[in-house]
Amino acid sequence: MHLGHARTFWTAQERARRQGGELILRNEDLDRARCRPEFVAAMIEDLRWFGLGWSEGPDCGGPHSPYDQSGRMAFYRAALERLRAGGYIYPCTCSRKDIQAAVAAPHGDDEPVYPGTCRDRTEVPAGAQFSWRFRVPDGEVISFADGRMGRQHFMAGRDFGDFVVWRPDGVPAYQLACVTDDAAMGITEVVRGADLLASTARQLLLYRALGLAAPAFYHCELVNDETGRRLAKRHDSLSLKALRERGERAESLR
Numbered sequence: 001m002h003l004g005h006a007r008t009f010w011t012a013q014e015r016a017r018r019q020g021g022e023l024i025l026r027n028e029d030l031d032r033a034r035c036r037p038e039f040v041a042a043m044i045e046d047l048r049w050f051g052l053g054w055s056e057g058p059d060c061g062g063p064h065s066p067y068d069q070s071g072r073m074a075f076y077r078a079a080l081e082r083l084r085a086g087g088y089i090y091p092c093t094c095s096r097k098d099i100q101a102a103v104a105a106p107h108g109d110d111e112p113v114y115p116g117t118c119r120d121r122t123e124v125p126a127g128a129q130f131s132w133r134f135r136v137p138d139g140e141v142i143s144f145a146d147g148r149m150g151r152q153h154f155m156a157g158r159d160f161g162d163f164v165v166w167r168p169d170g171v172p173a174y175q176l177a178c179v180t181d182d183a184a185m186g187i188t189e190v191v192r193g194a195d196l197l198a199s200t201a202r203q204l205l206l207y208r209a210l211g212l213a214a215p216a217f218y219h220c221e222l223v224n225d226e227t228g229r230r231l232a233k234r235h236d237s238l239s240l241k242a243l244r245e246r247g248e249r250a251e252s253l254r
Contacts, residue, residue, distance in 0.1 A: 004223035012191035025057030113161035132166035147218030154201035
């Protein structure tokens with residue numbers, strides 16, 4: 001957890017307080033290779049030290065348990081089945097390397113627009129690994145009002161393409177897991193970094209396909225390093241743990 005995370009979480013808390021809302025902590029632990037119990041404990045310790053407080057979460061429970069995504073697989077499978085039954089998704093055998101080789105245009109920090117290799121596929125060879133990919137309505141403009149940045153517009157098929165909702169390892173992708181959980185937990189406003197604006201357009205398509213009401217969105221300005229790049233795991237000196245161990249005061253950081 002670094003200062004960029006902390007500022008986003010602090011913004012979420014302050015907005016919830018001003019609107020008389022509740023703050024929910026959800027542990028997004030679906031990446032089995034990188035998620036360990038000690039990391040969860042460290043996350044909670046960092047956030048508590050920084051001055052954050054939540055009314056629902058993996059450490060305190062609440063009416064929308066469980067708050068660990070690894071315990072919510074039944075919700076995700078039900079959502080996947082609704083998408084499959086509605087004809088919104090298709091099996092895709094393309095690897096990330098395959099897609100990068102097929103796409104020549106640069107795509108910055110976001111994923112490349114999927115070239116549609118498997119769009120007409122209805123079944124896969126026995127034993128083949130595949131993901132489930134959402135078919136976007138090419139040419140449709142997805143727009144939404146962001147709480148900080150105003151009206152946003154993204155064209156499906158140009159600004160983003162068909163995206164994965166279920167990975168080959170049997171785990172839901174970020175987009176589907178977040179939409180499913182936000183709806184089930186009654187989230188009314190999602191607060192996150194501005195690097196996820198395009199993800200919001202994708203998720204709005206999922207809300208619509210699943211017949212769910214979408215929340216409001218507020219995308220925070222990113223915290224950058226001295227070169228102008230956004231903070232990431234490489235900036236260990238600005239992690240909350242490192243700052244705390246150096247004797248920094250949470251009040252001063254806030």
